[in-house]
Amino acid sequence: MPRGIFACFGKPHVHSSAPAPAGAAAVAEDQAGAVLVELFLSQGCATSPEAELLLSRLGRGDFEVEAPVVVVLAHHVDYWDYMGWKDPFGSSLSTVRQKAYVEALRLDTMFTPQVVVQGRSQCVGTDQDALLSAIGSAPRFPSPMLQANFQRPAPDSLQVSLSGVLRMKVEGQANVMVALYENGLLTDCLKGENKGRVLSNDFVVRKLEKLCTVKDISAKKTVSGTVNFPLWEGFKSSKCGIAVFVQNSAYQIFGSQNVLLPDNM
Template sequence: MPIPTPWIAAALLPLSCGVFAAQNTCSTASGPAVTPVMELYTSEGCSSCPPADKWLSSLKGSGMVVQAFHVGYWDYIGWVDRFAAPAYTRRQHEVAARNGLRSVYTPQAVLNGKDLPAWGPRPPGGKEPARAAIVLTQLGSDQFEAVVTPVAERQLSPSWAAYWTITEHGHNSKVQAGENAGTFLKHDFVVRQYTPAGEYPTQGTTPQKLVFRSIAATPGHERQVNLVVFDPKTGKTLQAVSLQCPA
């Protein structure tokens, strides 16, 4: 049984959209190898971040799950990053703690849960055998369902955890103050929603269903629905998928 919390329970409420699914099926299934997960912690108020943002955009088509988490702890300099959220900063602190880092910083790249100080050029593709299989399906315009199944011959740790993100391409800002004043910034893979999906005990190959209700899509911006399954102790990616459905 999942570790219960009220907000996790709300995220996992059963949904019924059979008619939509039958007529507009959009789904993806993970492969035998771990899909790499790249996280970038960035800020529009950080002068060293634009090169990292540009590098992240180059990962389009890489087959990775890519996520740009904007943090707000540089807002005090004079420019408020409209894409930042306290939850993203909390996640960065969690990542830092798992990596034994004394503090957080930007830009910070994280590959499969591990700090990646040298973030360029394009990192190698994943070849490590997956420890979980994921099938992700769109149930409605903003409703998604995933089935996570542990791989029998590669047992997980005693428990596994997961989180959802919504990422979008093609955002930009004309920065008016702070370290990047006067700069026109372009962003892809911008995290617009981050929702932890709970922690679950490993019970052989028993599948676990996760249901997610996303925020509405932003017109004019391609979006990806991502699910990352990871080891809650180390943060290591066990498997991940990214789904992009027609608007």
């Protein structure tokens, strides 16, 4: 195992959690919304493919979970790239986001594959029982009701305009984030710990942007904004979607929404 603060795990790990701040109580179960599940992984980690398969099955609805909707995102980190295989979807921004969770949850180690649920609890990404337990016990909030408008101002650019209500009162300050993700990716891994394998990846975060910042607003107040995503070679809108979520300064999630892209973008 490499030295330093990084580790690549496959064994179960007890999840830790952080309490919700005052003024942000979860809604009753019959009013509850989606739960955001984020996987941090790398194609350079031997146990990440197993976690990726678990996340893909979760996103397809293969498991019975208490949450009415689960929004899933896969963040590919870049700190394993030196091990012999450079993850084509790896991003320093994903590494920064994982580090923020490590600090917020007061963990000692960054590792892959790691799952973070609602920004409040975490477990090893291969531990199905721990993952489903974390989803079941996660606080839930009304999902935003934002309408999306998609435009292609240039061949290599996607413009997403969102407008609607968050459906929950925000006390203090929070950011409305938008992630563009892609499904159905296959990679022939030629080097590293997964050498010789064909790796399948879904819900891969291609870009994460801030739509807007809100502060002390009511549940019915309209929010709006526009984000621009640079596109990649081979982009197909039918394989992509966006996830919208509300996140406070402690990286805790207060509602999320999933929107598929039109097939003809």
